[in-house]
Amino acid sequence: MEVYTLSEGQQSDFPQFWGDVTLPVFSKHALHAVHDLIKDQVEALPLKHSEHQYFAIHVLNVVDALDYDKIEVKRMLRSGRRSGIKKYSFYPEKIKGQHIFKVYLDDRVQSDVLVSDEFKERVTSSSLVGYKFVEVWDSEQSDS
Template sequence: MRIYKLKSDVENYEWLTLVNEEDWRMMNHLFNGQPAAEKYRSIQVIKMNDQDRDRPLSDCPYLMPGISILNQKAIDKIWHLFSPYSELLPLSSYEGKFYIVHVTNILDCIDYQKSIFKRFKNSPESQIMRFIKYAFHSDKVGSNLIFKIIDQPKSTVFVTQEFVNYVNSTDITGLKFDLVWDSEEDKVN
């Protein structure tokens, strides 16, 4: 089993940004892995123009960590991969139709014995600050194609090889996949 971090390609494509500063607080509060549709109100976004580079807007532009943005083309081609594990929330934009994909599938699947991580200094049993190396329990990931972990419900989205293979077989632009764990390599280490 291979697990990847799902990321946006910020090197080759433009980002989106929020029009209203106060919407950042709502985004940070709502998108914690729990369903948010009932409390969500449409947020307006615009293309963040980089004066130094002329880059196109992708099908899956970056907005903030822990959420994915899909345009209508991406919805039509890959939403079925996200839908069992996420909710879809509309954005308001003059740039086209965009949607937030908020992953609500939170798994307790980290192998803490094989992972390397740093905790906040206040207490040895405190919350994990960051992971240096991830290791997963394959049986707890199971057939889930996309998920977050209980230690980082607001940030990192993980996907499996099956998800990566399918997305790579389409013409969707703007997604990147960073391999963070391979069960076969883990058996050797």
């Protein structure tokens, strides 16, 4: 797939493109930095860009790890059907060793891409730029 830069600015190792904002995109440098953590959990699909080498990251790893007794869900107004997750909670043993993943809510795969603390630490300790992490769950406070 061919991608274009619409506005110039600081080079990013994790650029965002219009369209599917839940699809992670990594630079070649970023992919190399975390490859050993995610190699069996993703499919790195090359993107065509005139100046930089980018990869769309298709997350293959879907984990059935939600602790339904502790999560908070979003519901559709009319049907009341669960449509998303407001507050995450996991069974820690089910996400151990899962460095990039998605989760099931009921029988549907959620679009949010989640990463481990080890993945985050690898990215933040590298010379990578443009990342944005939002903590959704703290394993140290998993009872809250």
